[in-house]
Amino acid sequence: MQSQRRTSMLQSTQDIASDTRIVGANNDSYPLVICFHGSGGSCASWEPLANSLSNSYRILLWDRRDSEVKPSTAVTTLLGYLDEAHLSSSFVIVAHSYGGTFARLFLEQRPHQVAGMVLVETGQETAIDSKVEKRQYDNQILGNKPLVVIRGNTLVDKWREYNEKLTASGTTSNPILEMQKQLLDATDKEDERLKKAQLQLSRNHKYVHIPDCGHGVISQRPEAVREAVDWVMEHLYTQGGAALRDDTHCISPVENETASKKGIGARLKGAKSIFRVKSVSKLFRKSDN
Template sequence: MRMVEAFHTCHGRKLFSKYSLKGTPSVIFIAGLGDSSESWDVVQDRISRITSTFSYDRVGVGRSEAAPLPRTCLDLVQELSELLSSIPMEPPYILVGHSFGGLVARLFASRYPAMVSGIVLIDAAHEYKELAYEKILPEKLISVNRAYLENPMLNREKIDKLRSYKEVVDHSRQSNIPLSIITSGLPDGGDRDDGNDDNDGDDGEWPQQEILQMEQRLQAGFKRLSTVSKIRVAGRSGHYVHHDEPEIVIEEIINMLKGMEL
């Protein structure tokens, strides 16, 4: 297996990607807000021994050039589609999305269902999750949480979350694409959103256990997105399951690949 590092121009901006070619399905790794392709190193290296893999830095992240802001989830999907067409990475794709990357994976699969043969969601963000949080947050944190939902300049990639959530909801439909949902089993510091600069770190005010339980309920709801879905709790992991228990993510991807051989 040889990993190729390359830059390709999408919409006039240079984007960095890292990929290996070893047959299909190709496994596409989509990071959470503010995370680069390096977030996938351990898992990508292992899966690259089995099949083709791809990870990349979104605009303004890692080694990729910046772009006019703010942007939406649909912008990210179009960017990924164009980037994949620039390299010899053949479909079908298994999309592996972490946190906000799960929303990108879902929207990509909704727009290009014929190109997607499987989806793995890793502690994936639920649309409008900030509104769900308001049911459990103390009064003094609700305005902070709402500002993070409504103001794109407060997250690491300056993503317009309200427009992005609407895009995902508008395109959402049940499919028969195999879906594996991995949710964390341990509470994190901050508000469990890897894109929130302002609320990272636990100051003792965020109700972490209640947020974990809320996240698990929201993510369990993803099962409705596919007629072939399952959920697994990573009991020793916080939000970054692919760092805390990479073997679980690797196992789910391998099981999905094996299922496609039947």
């Protein structure tokens, strides 16, 4: 039985090795950067970012080809590959969307090896156990290690459509548009809450909002992600609490950001009761931009 398990693990390690690609200079001055792409994606959309980072850092691109494999199993297999390959003793994790689940599981299994993290449009889809998530927040699992959370604007196209309809309606009162505005506001605030919650992972964190970019920040704004990785690398060796940071940065166009304490459920309930629409969910579909 143990022999079969070892054979299976070896085969899994070989499989994952074929799904990884390392780019960039062999620079031992910095941790290895590991990229976790989102659901249904691949590392192809990461090429501009990887090329930019490769001038300074070594990057591991990992394509998760089998969507049926459990995230915890996939992460364990990746860790086995990293242990055998001896690529680095520490890692900076960059994750996008559903890749955030893999990043958090990686952090859970090897917190001592994670030197810093950049979480891009993550937090809304986390599939890790709620107790694990709470413990990571309560214990600030990263300690003083640098963390950047980047939030795009998943609803950017919906806001554009709303504004176009509002302009077309002129001064005529439109209850449907009023309800859409409430739903957009509620969804936006809940998304902000989920993104900012991740800042609890570290005492040394930075929050970046890019309101004119959709969900695909990795491919659409790679320079913003590059800046985040640079920031993490610059703050790797902060000692004690002397250089702790709590930065909030909004990339142009500037918008006022407000803290959200009210859940989306309450806001949607209010909107439904006002306009009595049977299915408000039909008004919106998730934006993948």
